[in-house]
Amino acid sequence: MEMHRDVFDLTGRRALVTGASRGIGQAIAVEYARRGAHVLVAARTASGLAETVEMATGASGSVTPLQADLRSETSITSAVADAVATLGGLDILVNNAADDHDSSIENTDLSTWQRVLELNLQSCFLLCQAASPHLAASEHGKVVNVASVLGAVAVPNDIAYVSAKHGLVGLTRALALEWGRRGIQVNALAPGFVDTSMMAAVLADERAATWIKRSTPMGRWADAREMTGPAVFLASEASDFMTGQVLTVDGGWTAQ
Numbered sequence: 079m080e081m082h083r084d085v086f087d088l089t090g091r092r093a094l095v096t097g098a099s100r101g102i103g104q105a106i107a108v109e110y111a112r113r114g115a116h117v118l119v120a121a122r123t124a125s126g127l128a129e130t131v132e133m134a135t136g137a138s139g140s141v142t143p144l145q146a147d148l149r150s151e152t153s154i155t156s157a158v159a160d161a162v163a164t165l166g167g168l169d170i171l172v173n174n175a176a177d178d179h180d181s182s183i184e185n186t187d188l189s190t191w192q193r194v195l196e197l198n199l200q201s202c203f204l205l206c207q208a209a210s211p212h213l214a215a216s217e218h219g220k221v222v223n224v225a226s227v228l229g230a231v232a233v234p235n236d237i238a239y240v241s242a243k244h245g246l247v248g249l250t251r252a253l254a255l256e257w258g259r260r261g262i263q264v265n266a267l268a269p270g271f272v273d274t275s276m277m278a279a280v281l282a283d284e285r286a287a288t289w290i291k292r293s294t295p296m297g298r299w300a301d302a303r304e305m306t307g308p309a310v311f312l313a314s315e316a317s318d319f320m321t322g323q324v325l326t327v328d329g330g331w332t333a334q
């Protein structure tokens with residue numbers, strides 16, 4: 079008789095989670111470690127990374143910090159090399175690091191556009207490229223690109239971010255086709271509005287914050303921890319026949 083197997087178990091899986099010094103990336107990294115994964119967490123802020131390590135105390139897996147600015151190609155290459163050296167290989171890549179710059183096309187100069195695209199899209203391309211041989215060597219290769227509902231629909235005055243997130247959804251689909259027969263699944267997680275520091279300015283603006291609550295069918299913001307279940311699903315055996323898809327977790331926002 080087959081023993082009961084937990085399809086969400088991540089015991090022994092080796093993961094690199096970017097942007098895991100706070101917010102959604104931090105919550106995902108800690109949950110992966112609780113489920114037995116060994117996770118390298120990359121971001122710029124040492125204190126945030128230390129907090130992630132602390133939050134994973136007692137987990138069956140582990141969290142190792144890596145201070146890196148993922149806007150630079152050299153840091154990306156060495157982040158992947160560090161992950162492989164520390165963890166002994168790589169099974170899961172979570173491209174989560176991003177930042178936002180709310181502005182219209184007239185108010186977005188070329189260097190701002192480039193900075194947003196560099197982190198929110200180009201770094202994901204470079205991380206996938208650097209991780210490619212290691213994910214191919216894994217029995218359980220998975221990429222989770224943290225996109226956004228703004229990768230499916232647009233809002234005005236957020237031109238670079240919306241463009242980058244639509245690009246990330248395109249990268250997810252294109253790579254899923256390229257890597258389908260190599261046994262690597264590539265999917266995106268598309269959060270709705272989540273109460274994190276990225277949204278601090280919106281949360282502080284009563285009109286904008288109220289609009290978000292009102293326009294979300296569930297009538298509230300998400301907590302970062304609410305992204306962890308879907309992120310575990312996309313990194314685990316539970317999603318083995320799923321690739322090139324966007325899993326939207328938005329309290330119903332895009333159902334309207």
Ligand SMILES: NC(=O)c1ccc[n+]([C@@H]2O[C@H](COP(=O)([O-])OP(=O)(O)OC[C@H]3O[C@@H](n4cnc5c(N)ncnc54)[C@H](OP(=O)(O)O)[C@@H]3O)[C@@H](O)[C@H]2O)c1
Pocket residue numbers: 096097098099100101102103120121122123124126146147148149173174175176177197224225226227268269270271272273274275276277
């Ligand atoms: N919050 C939302 O409502 C929402 C909605 C949809 C999608 N998302 C997406 O979810 C993901 C996480 O967002 P969040 O809300 O958790 O944002 P957050 O709280 O601002 O966290 C962003 C993370 O990215 C890291 N990061 C920023 N610039 C970096 C760089 N140059 N190099 C390395 N790491 C860098 C930050 O760490 P350091 O500053 O320490 O480097 C931090 O750990 C993003 O992809 C975002 O677009 C968020």
